[in-house]
Amino acid sequence: MTIISRIPGLGGWSDDPLWASFYDWTVEHPHLGGAIWAAGLQSNLRRLYDAAHELSLLAPGSRVLDVPCGGGVALRGLTPGQGVDYVAADIAQAMLDRTMDAARERRLDDQVTPRIADVGDLPFAGESFDMVVSFTGLHCFPDPAAAVVEMVRVLKPGGVISGSALLNDSGLIHEPIRRVGRVAGLLGPGCTGTEIVHWLAAQGVDVELVRSGAIGYFRGVKRATA
Numbered sequence: 001m002t003i004i005s006r007i008p009g010l011g012g013w014s015d016d017p018l019w020a021s022f023y024d025w026t027v028e029h030p031h032l033g034g035a036i037w038a039a040g041l042q043s044n045l046r047r048l049y050d051a052a053h054e055l056s057l058l059a060p061g062s063r064v065l066d067v068p069c070g071g072g073v074a075l076r077g078l079t080p081g082q083g084v085d086y087v088a089a090d091i092a093q094a095m096l097d098r099t100m101d102a103a104r105e106r107r108l109d110d111q112v113t114p115r116i117a118d119v120g121d122l123p124f125a126g127e128s129f130d131m132v133v134s135f136t137g138l139h140c141f142p143d144p145a146a147a148v149v150e151m152v153r154v155l156k157p158g159g160v161i162s163g164s165a166l167l168n169d170s171g172l173i174h175e176p177i178r179r180v181g182r183v184a185g186l187l188g189p190g191c192t193g194t195e196i197v198h199w200l201a202a203q204g205v206d207v208e209l210v211r212s213g214a215i216g217y218f219r220g221v222k223r224a225t226a
């Protein structure tokens with residue numbers, strides 16, 4: 001345990017640190033939060049909302065995995081009564097509680113099931129989801145390459161994987177954020193945009209990655225022959 005993680009309000013995700021509440025606040029406030037993203041990450045927060053919007057296109061009965069769900073920002077892509085089976089997974093119970101609060105506020109709680117899960121060892125059958133979303137997640141995981149393998153494993157052939165990550169190759173300007181995040185126990189080793197594309201392609205996913213400042217957005221389709 002680092003010295004930082006012993007300071008009240010700080011610590012890893014499972015300690016529900018103040019930073020987690022601050023982060024959740026920024027993603028839910030397009031104007032002020034968006035300004036913080038633009039200033040700190042040179043990234044357009046609306047790009048995250050646009051990626052989440054793809055969830056609105058899912059047909060009734062579709063099964064979705066959101067890992068890590070965090071405070072539930074991706075729920076803004078769903079609509080009440082859409083009839084989707086949405087599994088919100090995260091390693092931290094406090095994040096699942098926030099996601100379910102957001103689901104109730106958005107009248108989506110009948111579609112959302114919270115599930116404690118480690119992305120490195122997902123408790124789901126192979127090829128059991130039509131879509132997997134993983135926004136602002138890979139840089140938080142201890143082994144992002146293994147996380148990609150797990151997320152693609154549970155995705156059906158023809159299914160879509162969509163997500164984002166703070167990239168290691170976004171330039172020195174973001175290095176202080178990466179370093180402080182790691183010392184605080186909130187960020188893992190991270191990865192470059194090239195690594196994300198390579199890891200997904202190796203699992204049989206045809207993928208594209210678009211950069212928005214420090215954040216890379218990836219979207220791919222799992223090939224039927226993977």
Ligand SMILES: C[S@@+](CC[C@H](N)C(=O)[O-])C[C@H]1O[C@@H](n2cnc3c(N)ncnc32)[C@H](O)[C@@H]1O
Pocket residue numbers: 013014023024027067068069070071072073089090091092095117118119120134135136137140141142
């Ligand atoms: C920056 S938040 C992002 C959450 C959300 N998708 C978003 O875009 O706002 C990162 C989340 O990763 C979760 N997390 C960290 N390690 C994890 C792991 N090994 N398995 C699952 N979730 C994890 C944390 O609890 C936290 O909720």
